[in-house]
Amino acid sequence: MTLYDRIAAFYDPWSRSVVEDVGFYVDHALEAGGPVVELAVGTGRIAIPIAQAGISVIGVDSSPEMLAVARAGAEAAGVADRLDLRVGDLREPPVTERVPLAICPFRSLLHMETEAEKLQALRAARALLERDGRFVFDVFAPSREDIEDTHDRWLEREPGIFERAVWDEGSRTLSLSVRSGEDTVTFGLHWLSAPEWSRLLDVAGFEVEELFGWFDRRPYGGEEDMIFVCRGS
Ligand SMILES: C[S@@+](CC[C@H](N)C(=O)[O-])C[C@H]1O[C@@H](n2cnc3c(N)ncnc32)[C@H](O)[C@@H]1O
Numbered sequence: 001m002t003l004y005d006r007i008a009a010f011y012d013p014w015s016r017s018v019v020e021d022v023g024f025y026v027d028h029a030l031e032a033g034g035p036v037v038e039l040a041v042g043t044g045r046i047a048i049p050i051a052q053a054g055i056s057v058i059g060v061d062s063s064p065e066m067l068a069v070a071r072a073g074a075e076a077a078g079v080a081d082r083l084d085l086r087v088g089d090l091r092e093p094p095v096t097e098r099v100p101l102a103i104c105p106f107r108s109l110l111h112m113e114t115e116a117e118k119l120q121a122l123r124a125a126r127a128l129l130e131r132d133g134r135f136v137f138d139v140f141a142p143s144r145e146d147i148e149d150t151h152d153r154w155l156e157r158e159p160g161i162f163e164r165a166v167w168d169e170g171s172r173t174l175s176l177s178v179r180s181g182e183d184t185v186t187f188g189l190h191w192l193s194a195p196e197w198s199r200l201l202d203v204a205g206f207e208v209e210e211l212f213g214w215f216d217r218r219p220y221g222g223e224e225d226m227i228f229v230c231r232g233s
Contacts, residue, residue, distance in 0.1 A: 003160070003187045008065035010180040014068035015163045018106065021138065022049050024215040024227070025103055028136050029055040030138075035055050037128050039090040039121070040108035044070035044083065051079035058084045060093045089122045093221075098130045104137035110189040115200065132154070135206060137178035138215075138227040141191045142167060142174065146224060153177070177210035194226050220232050 009013070009015070014086065016200040025046045029036045034055035038047045041059025050057050053072065061067050067085045074083040088094040102125045112118040137205045150165045157163045163170050167176040191198075197206055209231050213223035222224055 002063045002065075004061075004063035004115070006176055006183060006185045007180075008043065008063060008069050008150050010161060010178075010183075011066065012069065012161075013158055014178060014180070015045060015106075017159055018045070019164035020215045021105055022046060022209050024217075025105055025136070026053050027055065028101060028134070028229075029057075032099075032134065034101070035064065035084075035097065035099050037093065037095055037102040039093060039104040039110070039125060039204070040106075041070060041085065042108075044073045044104070046103070046105045047083055048073050048077050048079060051082035052077060053081075053122055056082045056084070058086065058095055058097065058099070060086050060088045060090055060095065062087065062089055077107050082134045091117065091124050093124055093128065095114055095128055097128075098129050098133070099128055100133045102128045102133070102135045104135075107139050107189065110191055111187070113188065113190050115196075117202055119200050122200055125210060126205045126232055131232070133232060135230045135232075136228065138225060139191065140198065140224045140226065141172075141193055141217070143224050147179065172219075192221060197226065197228065201228065202233075205233055207233040210223055 019107055026049050036057050038059045041047050047057040047059045061068040061120045072081040074080040086094045112121050146169045152166050154162045154164045162179040164177040164196040172191050174189040175186055211220040213220040
């Protein structure tokens, strides 16, 4: 059982307020034309809107329970035929198709603990792409203000759903605990700086076309969020 299997039932209520990225990824899918591979597709928060826009998605995730929620959501939205969900690791995605766009939204690459694992994931994403295909993903590195405001404090993020961030700046790891009722799950997110991501992308065979600081496409200027738009080099 993966950690996300344990929060699948309350992942959607927990992430309800995260909507700012949806249109950004849907626009990229419309531009690429699909099919799109979403690595770490989760409950389909992004994949279902892409399918609703008429683009087919192959979604890979290591959590069968998250995929079960995605499947039910796709059926309810009437787009199950456009969503091909596959259990697997994003470092070795069970995808033989080559596609014009791969995406990895909502900081999922930060589940890769080491640089070697991040590089393996980036290389796997690169291998999915058709000639001139793109890989688009977002990650973050915390600001001092964020660390000071949230460190080791339980905060109610949504009614009845609490979150606690424990920041370790030495190892650059966020241990994020999520609690709903009796259930608490803690997972690690391992951040890098923008230049470090750019270097790994270069090694993995990508050219960074754009680096945004937010989903409104403002250029990155040292914000917490980094949104990379990359093309195979
Ligand atoms: C923050 S959620 C993001 C889900 C979805 N992309 C979204 O934007 O809402 C992170 C997802 O990564 C998945 N995940 C974590 N490690 C993974 C791995 N090594 N391979 C595939 N999926 C993984 C989890 O199961 C979870 O569904």
